[in-house]
Amino acid sequence: DAKTTQPTSMDCAEGRAANLPCNHSTISGNEYVYWYRQIHSQGPQYIIHGLKNNETNEMASLIITEDRKSSTLILPHATLRDTAVYYCIVRATGANNLFFGTGTRLTVIP
Amino acid sequence: DAGITQSPRHKVTETGTPVTLRCHQTENHRYMYWYRQDPGHGLRLIHYSYGVKDTDKGEVSDGYSVSRSKTEDFLLTLESATSSQTSVYFCAISVDLRETQYFGPGTRLLVL
Numbered sequence: 045d046a047k048t049t050q051p052t053s054m055d056c057a058e059g060r061a062a063n064l065p066c067n068h069s070t071i072s073g074n075e076y077v078y079w080y081r082q083i084h085s086q087g088p089q090y091i092i093h094g095l096k097n098n099e100t101n102e103m104a105s106l107i108i109t110e111d112r113k114s115s116t117l118i119l120p121h122a123t124l125r126d127t128a129v130y131y132c133i134v135r136a137t138g139a140n141n142l143f144f145g146t147g148t149r150l151t152v153i154p
Numbered sequence: 155d156a157g158i159t160q161s162p163r164h165k166v167t168e169t170g171t172p173v174t175l176r177c178h179q180t181e182n183h184r185y186m187y188w189y190r191q192d193p194g195h196g197l198r199l200i201h202y203s204y205g206v207k208d209t210d211k212g213e214v215s216d217g218y219s220v221s222r223s224k225t226e227d228f229l230l231t232l233e234s235a236t237s238s239q240t241s242v243y244f245c246a247i248s249v250d251l252r253e254t255q256y257f258g259p260g261t262r263l264l265v266l
Contacts, residue, residue: 078254087244087257088197131196138251140187141212144196 048132053149056126062119064148066132069113075136077108079117080144081128088131088144091117122152157181158258160245166264173232175261177245179225186228187246187255188212188220190239197244203228204251235265 049067056062068077078093092099092106094115099106105118119126131147157180167173177186187202189212199212201220209220217239219231232239245258 080257085260087259090254090256093254140185140202140210140251141199142197142246142255144191146196 047143048134048145050130050132050145050148052146053151055151055153056119056122058124058152058154059121062122062126062150062152064117064119064130064132064150065114066117067114068132068134071112071134072136075134077106077112077115078133078135078142079104079106080131080133080142081126082131082147083125083128089128091130122150124152124154126150127152158245158247158256160243160258160261162261163259164262166266167235168266169236170234173235173263173265175230175243175263177228177230177258179228179245179247181247181256182225183247183249184225185248185250185255186222187248188218188228188230189244189246189257190214190241191244191260192241200230200243235263237265239263240265 076093076095079091080088082088092101092104094106094108108115129147129149131144133142159178161176188200189197191197198214200218201212203209203222221229243261246255248255
């Protein structure tokens with residue numbers, strides 16, 4: 045699986061959009077981009093995933109660049125409950141494992 | 155949230171004792187996984203199961219065994235716990251290998 049690079053930490057004001065970047069320059073054609081988050085002491089929570097196209101669900105939007113070498117997770121209106129570590133994961137179709145790196149610690153500030 | 159429970163949620167045990175952790179799902183998903191999470195290592199796959207009685211090793215399987223006698227239950231056993239197995243253990247499930255994995259709440263294990 046391709047490695048990902050994320051900033052160690054970010055702050056975001058409550059109510060504003062949180063934009064979390066991820067670099068995955070070695071991604072292969074059959075690898076998806078997944079985003080999970082982990083709130084302190086809880087299990088990882090699935091957020092969204094995509095292959096080529098931008099994706100949106102009730103939690104977030106995922107923007108993938110045309111060359112697929114980077115992506116951005118957007119939380120449109122961050123709340124205090126969005127404070128968590130966010131993991132960007134690149135996963136090949138059929139891979140049994142998820143490689144969680146160190147992620148980005150997002151702190152939403154009142 | 156996916157219907158996944160883990161028990162116990164917290165356990166303290168002594169070196170050399172056997173420990174069994176249970177993962178229970180109500181989603182009827184075929185695949186189940188055990189991960190451990192340690193500072194500086196992220197989550198690492200221990201074992202996974204692709205059906206009743208069908209299991210395979212993951213990245214860090216030494217010292218662990220698993221069993222799956224029913225679709226809904228996946229057991230992780232530490233035959234003789236060591237201090238290096240102090241960790242947070244997460245169970246995950248998925249419909250199949252290509253689908254999203256959903257995680258349980260975790261079990262905190264301390265081996266003294």
